[in-house]
Amino acid sequence: MTEVRVEEAIAATERLNPTLNAYLHVDFERARAEAAEVDAIEAAGGAPGPLAGMPVCVKDIVDVGGMPTTAGGADWVRHPDEDATVVARLRAAGAVVVGKGNTNEFACGIDGRNPHKGDCRNPWDPARLSGGSSSGPAVAVATGMAAGAVGSDTSGSIRVPAALCGVVGIRPTRGLVPADGVVPLAWSLDSVGPLAPDVASAALLLDVLAGRPPAPAARPEVAGLRLGVATALMDLADERVADALGAATDGLHDAGAEIVDHDIPDLERATAIHRIVQACEVAAVHAPWFERQRGRYAPGVRARIEAGYGLSAEAYLRAQRHRRLFTRAFAAAMDGLDAVLAPASPVLAPPLDAEEVTVRGERRPVRAALLSCVSPLSQLDCPMAVVPVGVRDGLPVGLQLIGRPGSEALLLRVAAAVESNVGPIRPPAL
């Protein structure tokens, strides 16, 4: 049975990867061998684990022993012998690694474009952005090239591609999932998490990544929950996104949840804090190889890294102090609420060559627009999930759920309720 699932993922990869560029590296021979091992364990009456036979895509900033880690960079590579802890946990649970997923260069981007490895393309329309930086993982699970994936989220790098590709993504409570063996972007903001085609698979992957026994499947029950709609973020969404999110919110209300408005404190300041912290930390991460790599970075990535060397320690620490204040204010604003609802992306997937998008009549840079509903929240260290809520103009829309630290189970209940109304969505055949 495992061999069948893995062969299906391999067949999908052979058919679609030349167009979509979800994988940067594959090892079909090894995947087939590991699938046969899982089947042999089952045939012998053994228990191969909760993910037995699940073909997975691992973002190419995460070490898989025996496969190169390129981080999507130009001429940057390491060859790990050991799996990252999260990969070791996947394998121990019976999952089979098909290959390494495309990523923005060093996970430093939100659009899925990569001038060194080729852009990852949206499976709903290959002329559009997949979102990133966990671009390959999102596209792989949207198309059956994998049944689950591991990504990372610093500013929105799981949530945005999940939304633009129509899959489920979870940014876990920071620290829940270990990040050793993962090339960092900004260590105090990074969170490693799963992407999957449905809520149940994402929940199972999360438990395995966190190293805990799988919980029973989340029941789609929201009666009695009090959910806040982040009005300041909803106001950023274009009409089609707002329409789909409104329908999903109505569905949660009909299922018994109380829906109220929620005010996020000072979004502009939150965005500033996030940018300063990330700039300082990414500069520190890249310091060992920056001079060697300087001329090889894409210019926009180089600018975001190199600028960090020009900021003072005092600026970094002041931003981290303001981060604590923002977190306190956000927590206070969530008093009495079980979770907050927001767009994950304010726009449908933009065209691949777009530098700007129009939202409610206003032109905005693509990068700023895609980050606008995710990066201000990334400093809160709390869990966030994205679940598809429907399709508009042939492209998927994702709802972002935000909860208190450790409240992944509650978010998954809400996500399951949304999914029970909408159902998993699938891109058209390519």
Place this chain on the structure above:
Amino acid sequence: MVASLAPMVDDPDASVAAELAELRALADALPEDEVDGVPPVAGPQEWE
């Protein structure tokens, strides 16, 4: 390889300078007096 349509940048050094100027302005706009006595975030926050 699938092609990339990432935007081209004419002057990378100017992009670095512009990014730094923007970040410095953002940093300068964060009031110092509001965080007097507030410890910086150093690990996952528990939400006090």
